[in-house]
Amino acid sequence: MEAEFPVMLSAGEALTDMIACGPGQWRSVVGGSTWNVARSMAKLGLATGFAGAVSKDLFGQELVRASADAGLDLRLLQQYDRPPLLAIVGESTPPSYFFIGSDSADLHFDPAQLPTGWSSRLQWAHFGGISLARQPLAGKLLSLARQLKAQGVRISYDPNFRNNMNAAYDPILHEMGQLADLIKVSDDDLRGLFRCQDADQAFTQLRAINPAATVLYTRGELGASLHVAELVWQADAIKVTVADTIGAGDASIAGLLYSLTMHPEREQTSHLRFSLAAGAAACLAAGAQAPSLQQIEALYNASV
Numbered sequence: 001m002e003a004e005f006p007v008m009l010s011a012g013e014a015l016t017d018m019i020a021c022g023p024g025q026w027r028s029v030v031g032g033s034t035w036n037v038a039r040s041m042a043k044l045g046l047a048t049g050f051a052g053a054v055s056k057d058l059f060g061q062e063l064v065r066a067s068a069d070a071g072l073d074l075r076l077l078q079q080y081d082r083p084p085l086l087a088i089v090g091e092s093t094p095p096s097y098f099f100i101g102s103d104s105a106d107l108h109f110d111p112a113q114l115p116t117g118w119s120s121r122l123q124w125a126h127f128g129g130i131s132l133a134r135q136p137l138a139g140k141l142l143s144l145a146r147q148l149k150a151q152g153v154r155i156s157y158d159p160n161f162r163n164n165m166n167a168a169y170d171p172i173l174h175e176m177g178q179l180a181d182l183i184k185v186s187d188d189d190l191r192g193l194f195r196c197q198d199a200d201q202a203f204t205q206l207r208a209i210n211p212a213a214t215v216l217y218t219r220g221e222l223g224a225s226l227h228v229a230e231l232v233w234q235a236d237a238i239k240v241t242v243a244d245t246i247g248a249g250d251a252s253i254a255g256l257l258y259s260l261t262m263h264p265e266r267e268q269t270s271h272l273r274f275s276l277a278a279g280a281a282a283c284l285a286a287g288a289q290a291p292s293l294q295q296i297e298a299l300y301n302a303s304v
Helices: 033-043 058-070 129-133 137-151 167-179 187-193 199-209 248-262 268-282 293-302
Strands: 008-011 015-022 025-031 048-055 077-080 086-092 095-100 124-128 154-158 182-186 214-218 224-228 231-235
Touching: 008 033, 008 137, 015 058, 025 033, 025 058, 033 048, 033 058, 033 124, 033 129, 033 248, 048 058, 058 077, 124 129, 124 137, 124 248, 129 137, 129 167, 137 154, 137 167, 154 167, 154 248, 167 199, 182 187, 182 199, 182 248, 187 199, 199 214, 214 248, 214 268, 224 268, 231 268, 248 268, 268 293
Parallel strands: 008 048, 008 124, 015 086, 048 077, 124 154, 154 182, 182 214
Antiparallel strands: 015 025, 086 095, 214 224, 224 231
């Protein structure tokens, strides 16, 4: 009997991080913001699919293997005979990136090729990362988000600002913001997205796009806040020994989606603390990590 389709989705880019680890030395690590979110949700036991495309070369094959190992639904992952998408990470703390991927496989993702009935069980669909700043992929994902929203699927959005998100990205920011039921954003994201130094002023602009959306606003060592309509919950950052912060934001939104889905009875402050615990757990080891439920719950329980 064929397995049921996923209840959680993350759609966008899967890529390879090339991380500098010494003079002339590089380490390749599977990653990509939206893929990291998918892997993290699957690691927490949620039936999850990653909808995107990877290459057929050694980089793409490693992403397929890692997706299988993570328990992702491989029926939503496409492969094309195109170059891989690479993120060159020159510095890890704070992360400093640039991307290599002209006509790469991710851009050829085709939602029309997804299997019949694939979205029948979906509860949440997550979008974001550089996939929404790379055409023609961005247009395909926007169309998919509209389709799923109309179907009654809740939409999660983490813009995850990178330097290629210039003024041409503004219409996408506005449309995804309007579609989103949940938005995750950091203070650094806000400064970049709204091209200003006052993150709080930029946050006001973001809320104006869709006042009904729930917003997770993270501020690194200063903690985070969860905004639901006019109500706000605050929580301090969870103190851990940080290996690096790569993927911490991806883990935090995955943690929040898990908490909202599996523990709807929780108060909002508990959802927020679980999200912060997930982000902190991802900082315990180098590179983007998908922390285990046990790791997150240990930090969550210690933060009470």
